[in-house]
Amino acid sequence: MAADICIPIKDFGKDKQINIVIEYPNSEKNDVFKLEVFSCKDGAENKKKAEDVVFNKLKFQIDNYDRNWEVVQVSPPQGEENNIVVLFRKR
């Protein structure tokens, strides 16, 4: 049975990257996850345009990310910098 777990992480913010390795005691294969923060500041004046800018910036960064990693979860934008936390898993 798979389960989602919640791990508290200290001082996690912009320009930081965290690796999480899940080791299974009876298996040789580990799961490797990586948390990364993308700044998607919009700079747009109206809300509708701002949403498009944020999406396009995030999509560009994910499309050009190392193909060995797949997206698992994406957070909503946070703070003035529109920081978006993305959880990746090693393929």
Added chain:
Amino acid sequence: MIRTENLAKVFRADEVETVALKDVNIAIEEGEFVAIMGPSGCGKTTLLNILGLLDNASSGSYWFKGKDVARLSDYQRTALRKGKIGFVFQSFNLIDELSVYENIELPLVYMKMKASERRKRVNSALERLKITHRRNIFPRQLSGGQQQRVAIARAVVTNPDLILADEPTGNLDSINGAEVMNLLTELNSDGTTIVMVTHSASDADKANRIIQLFDGHVLTENFRKAI
């Protein structure tokens, strides 16, 4: 089975306009199990409602089993949905006043199916979901996991081509949640196409493909395993 092209949904209230979906282009083949993920408010449920013909898109195209269904009336959508699409909701949406048997039978009544055929189908769904012994009790007498099992029986009783599940484990503990995911996986193995909205990465792992939505757009699509 499903194809959308530049699908968009805009909600208008007074002078406020909210774009819930924008330029959504997806294709889902028969037999697939697709999970839709994304932050709250990104348009997951709106997309599921449009795919399930509960709502119309504001613009763009939607083909369901080769038929253009983007601009159907309420009546036409209901007629097309009946028997072809089954729904499983986070809050089960069972009718408290009806027994387990009657809840499962309800979609067949709406389809105006003969009583003898209804009996056969409901009994088969009860057996398939292993709830025959609970046929005469009422939803409030069941645990959340058991209620979701009944809701799944109600969704499959019409032998639908497609099951749409909106956070099906959202109100369940991990053991009942895992059981519901096993049921959905079994249904998919039997050939039913499943599209599921979820916040749970482990539930999404059961799917063949994961579509990530963000601000109403498709952000990524990951193929996890072949059908």
